[in-house]
Amino acid sequence: MERNNKISKKIIERLTKYLKCLGNFSPDDYISSEEMGGLLGVTAAQIRKDFSNFIPAFQYNFGIRGKGYHVKSLTEALSQILGLHKENNLIIVGAGNLGGAILQEGGFIKDGFNIVGIFDIAKNKIGKEYRGIKVKSVYEIENLVKDTEVDIAVITECNPIAQEMADLVINSGIKSILNFTPMELKVPKNVAISHIDINSKLQELNYWKEKVKNI
Amino acid sequence: MERNNKISKKIIERLTKYLKCLGNFSPDDYISSEEMGGLLGVTAAQIRKDFSNFIPAFQYNFGIRGKGYHVKSLTEALSQILGLHKENNLIIVGAGNLGGAILQEGGFIKDGFNIVGIFDIAKNKIGKEYRGIKVKSVYEIENLVKDTEVDIAVITECNPIAQEMADLVINSGIKSILNFTPMELKVPKNVAISHIDINSKLQELNYWKEKVKNI
DNA sequence: TAGATTGTTAATCGATTAACAATC
């Protein structure tokens, strides 16, 4: 079956914004594309277009003409698209400061994601505890994967071994990686990867701050 | 003077990649757009086009026809564009786990950026020390700004007060913010802001991992 | 029914790529 309408990264990025925005409304409210667009700085047409990409798969419309979008239904639809209707298990590779922060700072990881393990390669980190989760050796990732589905590995090791960690994770059978290190990681085509590069973001911001000076 | 060629976010994003890639070569090497493109998964044409946007401002070409780009010169040009030729001072607002991680984990913040302060609103955090920097009250940001140029504020407070922190930072005269919280922050048009939203990134990845399954 | 707002089509805009003359 040919999937003809190509979903772009930008569309998916916006879906997460829409979902977040909906959190500010009561489930039984109705919201129009116009209203939501105003809140998010996006055109109403874009929102409707974005949703329309998923109507074929869903077999029913997202909104009601003349009325808008039912907050609860739309939230459910978007959650479904983003795979948040089920629990997604993730592990953290690297029990350094960043790994600990992600685990401990309550607000970062929200509904739909469960942290099921934290791993490190350094002996002095193994055995430590974060939020009731004991740090284990990275060589035990394989064992965990045997009896627990692990959806995502978050790699926070910030040194030359990030690629090794990625390889290890992939060899254990994990199919997606969130890369928090400054390194570019090579992964096979059947593994999804996303990169949060703090230093690059700072560099970008550094460019834009010069531009806004003239406003 | 009309600036006719509009620099997009995507161009700036790619410049940071090019710069990172150059780090793997000796300063006196020459690299062609073809070679670099191969390494980064970008077309050679795109690289040349990206650079060409900045030639008018620089008054000289970035490359040498028949030879390629001189690593050192190109690195300098890109650094200049991204404002990395000078030191950029930044402060961290929020001495929680994430703030501490960014400060302590060596690899995250690199050349061109200096951390000149860390601030928190919670009394029990104030006075603690990270890498020799004492945590101060957020109400002292204003004082710091009086005698030290602060280019960027990294906001890591992960709770309802993020917007207050942003307002405070902006009122002190800081013109750009890296927002690490899950909240959308409102800022005036003359303030540059960039958002790293871990949860949104996880949601996006969650979508893409389902797609790659069928590869 | 009249008013409102969706879902969709066509038009516009912007970003990427291909091609090639310029030139090292």
Added chain:
DNA sequence: TAGATTGTTAATCGATTAACAATC
């Protein structure tokens, strides 16, 4: 000079927006 590779122009591709018929 011949070969290589840039910088730039024109063609293509994709993403956004405007407009409107469908319909609640």
